[in-house]
Amino acid sequence: MDTTNTDGGSFNASMQTSPGSMINQYKFDEEDEEQEPGAKDIFITVDDPESHVTTIETFITYRVLTKTTRGEFDSSEYEVRRRYQDFLWLRGRLEEAHPTLIVHPLPEKFVMKGMVERFNDDFIETRRRALHRFLDRVADHPILSCNEDFRVFLSAQAWELTSHKKQGPGFLTRMGETVRAVAASVRGVKNRPEEFNSIQEYVEAFSQKMTSLDRITQRITKEEKEYLEELKEYAPTYTLWSGSEEELAEPLKGMANSLDRCYQETEEQGRQLSDCLAPALHEYVLCSETLKAVLRRRDNIQAELEAKNEALATKRADRDAEPRERGVVWQSLLGKNPEEARQLKQQRLAGEIDELKEEIDKMEDRVEWANNALKGDWGRWQRSMRSDLKEAFLSTAQKNVDYYEKCLAVWESFLLSMRAEVSEVDQRAGDS
Amino acid sequence: MADAEREDAAETDTPNASDTQEKNTNITIQRISFNAQFWKQMAEDGSTLLKRMEITVAEAEKRTGKKAVNMQETYTVYLLETRPSAAVNEGQSVAPDALWRRYSEFELLRNYLLVTYPFIVVPPLPEKRAEFVWHKLSADNMDPDFVERRRVGLENFLLRVASHPVMSSDGIFYHFLTQERGWKEVVYETGFQAKAESRLRALNATFRVKNPDKRFMEMKHYSDELQSITSQLLRARARVADRLYGVYKVHGNYGRVFSEWSAIEKEMGDGLQSAGHHMDAYAASIDDILEEEEHYADQIKEYLFFSEALRAVCRKHELSQYELETESLDLASKKQQRDELATGTMRTFSFKGMTTKLFGQETADQREARLKLLEEQIVEGEETVREKTTECEEHVCSGWVDIQRFKEQKDRDLREAFINYAFMQMSMCRKGIQMWTNAKECFSKM
Numbered sequence: 001m002d003t004t005n006t007d008g009g010s011f012n013a014s015m016q017t018s019p020g021s022m023i024n025q026y027k028f029d030e031e032d033e034e035q036e037p038g039a040k041d042i043f044i045t046v047d048d049p050e051s052h053v054t055t056i057e058t059f060i061t062y063r064v065l066t067k068t069t070r071g072e073f074d075s076s077e078y079e080v081r082r083r084y085q086d087f088l089w090l091r092g093r094l095e096e097a098h099p100t101l102i103v104h105p106l107p108e109k110f111v112m113k114g115m116v117e118r119f120n121d122d123f124i125e126t127r128r129r130a131l132h133r134f135l136d137r138v139a140d141h142p143i144l145s146c147n148e149d150f151r152v153f154l155s156a157q158a159w160e161l162t163s164h165k166k167q168g169p170g171f172l173t174r175m176g177e178t179v180r181a182v183a184a185s186v187r188g189v190k191n192r193p194e195e196f197n198s199i200q201e202y203v204e205a206f207s208q209k210m211t212s213l214d215r216i217t218q219r220i221t222k223e224e225k226e227y228l229e230e231l232k233e234y235a236p237t238y239t240l241w242s243g244s245e246e247e248l249a250e251p252l253k254g255m256a257n258s259l260d261r262c263y264q265e266t267e268e269q270g271r272q273l274s275d276c277l278a279p280a281l282h283e284y285v286l287c288s289e290t291l292k293a294v295l296r297r298r299d300n301i302q303a304e305l306e307a308k309n310e311a312l313a314t315k316r317a318d319r320d321a322e323p324r325e326r327g328v329v330w331q332s333l334l335g336k337n338p339e340e341a342r343q344l345k346q347q348r349l350a351g352e353i354d355e356l357k358e359e360i361d362k363m364e365d366r367v368e369w370a371n372n373a374l375k376g377d378w379g380r381w382q383r384s385m386r387s388d389l390k391e392a393f394l395s396t397a398q399k400n401v402d403y404y405e406k407c408l409a410v411w412e413s414f415l416l417s418m419r420a421e422v423s424e425v426d427q428r429a430g431d432s
Numbered sequence: 433m434a435d436a437e438r439e440d441a442a443e444t445d446t447p448n449a450s451d452t453q454e455k456n457t458n459i460t461i462q463r464i465s466f467n468a469q470f471w472k473q474m475a476e477d478g479s480t481l482l483k484r485m486e487i488t489v490a491e492a493e494k495r496t497g498k499k500a501v502n503m504q505e506t507y508t509v510y511l512l513e514t515r516p517s518a519a520v521n522e523g524q525s526v527a528p529d530a531l532w533r534r535y536s537e538f539e540l541l542r543n544y545l546l547v548t549y550p551f552i553v554v555p556p557l558p559e560k561r562a563e564f565v566w567h568k569l570s571a572d573n574m575d576p577d578f579v580e581r582r583r584v585g586l587e588n589f590l591l592r593v594a595s596h597p598v599m600s601s602d603g604i605f606y607h608f609l610t611q612e613r614g615w616k617e618v619v620y621e622t623g624f625q626a627k628a629e630s631r632l633r634a635l636n637a638t639f640r641v642k643n644p645d646k647r648f649m650e651m652k653h654y655s656d657e658l659q660s661i662t663s664q665l666l667r668a669r670a671r672v673a674d675r676l677y678g679v680y681k682v683h684g685n686y687g688r689v690f691s692e693w694s695a696i697e698k699e700m701g702d703g704l705q706s707a708g709h710h711m712d713a714y715a716a717s718i719d720d721i722l723e724e725e726e727h728y729a730d731q732i733k734e735y736l737f738f739s740e741a742l743r744a745v746c747r748k749h750e751l752s753q754y755e756l757e758t759e760s761l762d763l764a765s766k767k768q769q770r771d772e773l774a775t776g777t778m779r780t781f782s783f784k785g786m787t788t789k790l791f792g793q794e795t796a797d798q799r800e801a802r803l804k805l806l807e808e809q810i811v812e813g814e815e816t817v818r819e820k821t822t823e824c825e826e827h828v829c830s831g832w833v834d835i836q837r838f839k840e841q842k843d844r845d846l847r848e849a850f851i852n853y854a855f856m857q858m859s860m861c862r863k864g865i866q867m868w869t870n871a872k873e874c875f876s877k878m
Binding site for chain 2: 226229234251252255258390401403405
């Protein structure tokens with residue numbers, strides 16, 4: 001059980017780490033998901049944003065409340081306060097530990113467009129909801145939810161978290177990993193399996209569509225705001241007019257009143273769009289970026305393996321090659337017996353080859369594990385994407401139906417009042 | 433005998449015989465395609481032309497003609513059809529009489545009516561150029577939608593005139609409806625144009641009236657308010673329409689992207705594809721919705737223009753009253769001059785008096801002559817004042833009657849317009865419910 005050399009390094013000690021068992025767990029989980037929908041054993045809420053002002057900075061913390069029956073937690077309830085940075089840290093750790101699992105994205109650090117100040121109420125609320133969704137997704141994930149950093153995030157007090165953050169793989173180890181990753185990405189992967197090619201293509205297209213939908217939704221919100229502004233000027237003209245009329249005063253007031261009510265309904269419908277649909281679409285724009293990163297990481301892992309295989313092939317070729325004139329001359333210059341030199345070289349190469357073979361074995365396991373992790377999570381992700389977006393579109397459509405029904409009722413009651421007026425007028429005429 | 437009777441009847445029953453205001457008109461109606469009994473009947477039971485005759489502006493057509501040397505102009509003509517109601521009601525299939533009229537001829541007719549009936553709130557014509565336009569709506573006079581709405585407006589104008597208790601029996605109007613050629617000449621022969629110019633001058637002049645009828649002053653004030661508020665309303669409505677158009681149209685983009693997205697999805701593909709179609713339909717639905725709303729705008733516009741006509745009647749009152757006051761003052765001054773001359777005191781200024789002072793006493797003969805002149809002038813003046821008083825009183829009387837009629841018509845029409853508006857909004861809501869319910873179904877299949 002070597003947990004230090006591979007990148008999947010921060011497993012809980014009590015977990016089985018052999019890739020074989022990981023694969024089995026995935027297969028097990030897929031069947032599992034159909035059963036026991038109510039068997040959730042961890043519930044998390046994110047609420048109560050609070051502003052903190054220090055001499056250096058101002059930031060917001062959120063209350064994270066956890067209720068759980070899981071064994072790895074000492075207690076069944078936890079209440080902690082966390083800031084956005086803490087969430088960022090957690091997500092980074094999860095991605096490090098599971099480079100080819102799909103970790104739900106966090107809301108963006110800043111929103112450039114249409115934002116005046118960082119801390120306006122709408123922004124905080126949207127962020128709060130997104131942070132909640134993030135934790136829920138992690139909690140739902142069969143592997144990620146067992147992550148130690150996740151447990152610490154949910155349960156540790158502020159100072160405990162700070163000290164825990166300082167642990168973990170040292171700077172140099174991380175540097176080494178980064179260098180390898182960069183080298184691998186430069187090299188590029190040569191034989192990507194077909195299924196990952198098709199996932200890649202899908203992700204490209206999906207990303208474009210989500211970006212478009214996000215933009216369109218924002219545009220609709222903008223157009224609706226402008227519509228509301230004009231409506232605000234229009235309705236009062238009827239009120240103004242009613243001041244000059246006698247018989248028409250009531251109908252005119254009725255018109256103004258109806259238009260006002262429609263204004264309110266339109267405002268509410270607009271809120272649904274910006275509170276519900278827009279964030280959902282935006283989240284999947286971010287998801288697309290996550291997916292691209294995951295595919296890249298998987299490619300890099302495979303690229304590393306390919307590089308090692310190439311190195312092995314080179315060394316083998318070297319070992320099997322005929323001794324060359326130049327090499328012998330060089331060795332004799334150093335005062336060595338050519339036959340001796342050649343034997344030394346063969347020995348060295350044999351050692352290196354064996355070492356490489358061992359590394360390659362481990363890498364192959366690692367690649368297989370990474371691929372299976374991704375494949376498993378890919379199915380999971382697709383299912384939850386379908387469910388999330390279907391839900392978002394359904395509720396938007398429903399809200400629109402409700403909106404039109406409410407407006408219909410407004411005008412129906414206006415007509416009723418007009419008819420009531422007619423019969424009043426008739427009565428008056430009849431009496432006089 | 434019957435024929436002679438009919439001809440007699442035709443001449444004695446010329447519409448203007450009952451018209452007390454216009455004494456100068458001398459209209460000869462050459463061919464009356466109706467039975468002259470028609471007029472007798474109308475005069476007897478006090479009904480309007482509309483009750484006897486179906487009038488429609490059926491079609492519009494483009495024509496090109498020579499305006500001046502080397503100048504071609506394109507204009508629209510409107511087909512005006514008339515048919516005796518009695519015949520239609522009896523189930524006879526009668527082909528309508530038809531003729532073509534240009535907008536400018538309608539304008540000419542209206543100007544004639546304005547001058548001839550200054551105590552009537554004359555219905556307006558549809559606008560000459562498209563105003564209160566929101567961006568997608570064409571401002572082009574040749575645009576088919578604009579032409580269509582104008583056709584409706586012209587028909588509306590004719591129906592209003594034809595249903596008016598006074599104007600419907602006007603011969604020039606009848607001529608306009610029934611005889612294409614020679615109408616313009618007949619109108620000009622009435623000499624109304626001279627009056628038109630002086631009327632325009634008077635209406636635009638500023639003068640101070642001492643004792644205007646309070647009701648007319650209130651009405652004038654109301655007409656100003658009506659004009660201002662309806663303009664404001666129409667402007668705001670156009671802007672709202674423009675924005676609403678934008679909201680609906682952007683949804684069309686959903687349609688496009690859903691369609692593209694469905695191509696890469698397996699389970700969601702069908703749901704997305706059909707949802708996309710509903711988004712397209714939703715985006716397209718706004719065109720009809722807003723076209724219908726233009727009719728509501730036209731109804732409000734009519735009353736925007738009506739406010740001008742109402743104002744004109746009030747101004748005419750002010751003018752009559754002012755002229756009466758001026759004449760009365762003049763008469764009073766002349767009387768005072770005469771009295772002073774008769775008694776020898778000179779309080780009023782007169783040139784004669786001045787020269788007398790400067791150049792010596794006038795002779796008794798001269799004084800006699802002056803007195804006689806003044807007496808003649810006073811008699812004339814009294815006649816003028818009597819005429820003016822009658823004119824003013826008649827205008828106030830019949831003007832107020834028509835203003836009341838107008839008021840009731842306005843209240844009825846606008847009530848109906850608001851009710852129609854509500855129906856339109858409800859129809860729009862129902863369409864929205866339908867579309868989004870359909871979309872919901874598609875989403876649930878995702």
